[in-house]
Amino acid sequence: MKICLFILFFPLLSFAQFLSADVGINGLTCSACSRSVEMSIRKLDFVQDVQMDLQNTRGKIVFKEGGHVSIDKLAKAVTDAGFSVRYLNALFVVDSVSIFNNNYFDYENAHYRFINAVTKKLSGAVTLTFIGKKYLPKKEYKKWKKEIKSIYANDKQKAYYVTL
């Protein structure tokens, strides 16, 4: 809420941050396992809070304000606990970010490359769905493989593939 007001009253100030993530977890069947995933995610220094939905085997992760969020580390925390990511959606709040011609924007030394992006500018709260081996089951990832290949660039820095 505070952040929304912040954006409302200071639209010119450049601001971008991951606020939270919704992670679906595969292979989970018990509350003890769910707790292991939660504890693994809580170890990450950019995580403020974790709420696990045991029935639907998903977790809501709230990031620390100003924290250096690494989506890779978040996915790894799930696999380190012995489970797999079913989906990973992250809420990205941005004052205004330009999408470059070849469909990417930069944030904290990483490219965020869009698959099927249409807008030229991002603003407000957007949910980014992460596409990749680490963020999807194998079958699901295969569906996207072709599209990732078509926009693949030999990036020197970290590149995430996302869709809106």
Place this chain on the structure above:
Amino acid sequence: MRLFLLIYFLFCLPLFVSAQELFPYNEPASNVPKGVLGIRTYGEIYQEGNIHRNMGALRLMYGLTSKLSIAVTVSESNHHNSHLPTDSILVKHQFINGQHIYTTTTKQNIVIEEQYPYSFNGFYFFAKYRFITKDGQNTHFRTAVYGEYSTVNQPFPHAEPNLMMDTKGYGGGLIITYLKNRFAVSLTSGVIIPGSYQETVAQTAGSPVLTNTILEYGRSTKYNLSFGYLVFPKEYKNYNQVNYNLYLEFMGKTYEAATVYQDGKILPIQSVDLSAGNYIDVCPGIQAIVKSNLRIDFSMGFNMINRSYSHNYPIYMIGIQRYFFL
């Protein structure tokens, strides 16, 4: 026993609503989470005549990576004498009504198993590597390989090798675990290559004549099948709900005959304890998991097909386990 199992199947199985793979006896293909320390303490008890045979163990487990976990177990028990049965009675002793009976050749008297002091058994190491993971929502199929190594070196007068409690040696095998919604099943299959036990003791107390005995245990294969179900809660709401799980585990083992050398000569085996054998035990169990971490197991073991001569029935097991997120 059969009545107990019948009641178990008829009344308990239909109540099962969800699955668990935290089997009291067998390890699932899943691992200890990376960087997590697990501590488990458990004990087993069975009766032999009027004597209670107890075993207590402490296990430390650690997740080295998301796929590789290791464990070390130390145990103590009152299962073993300080030496093998003396004289050639070792190869001749009989097994009657759940008791080992030693008839000495010199005195012609019968010695029934006696109370032994508690002794430290040794160290048992276990490593498990998960190499296939097929996860879905509320389901998974996983396979792992495991290796085990034991430093235990007790005077154990049976052919059947038990790496953690009785015999040294090593082993390895495969674990396949499948879990679907409310049903979990796991197969553990492997081999045990035991080491031998050797002692040089006086034939009779105070005698200056020493006898060297080497007991080579039989190589063994094991095939264990475990089923698990979650009885409560029917719907997960929070970590504070106590989880109750029911288990049914089948523990199968085949082993070769032992070879006994006394002062360099092979003694002909006349005892069923030292002969080749195979058996399947059935172990129903119940488990409570408090606050999604503290695990309390209770299990009973009965012989279903043949029997083990290295322990009596029923065998009771109680265990407590907790994870520490370092």
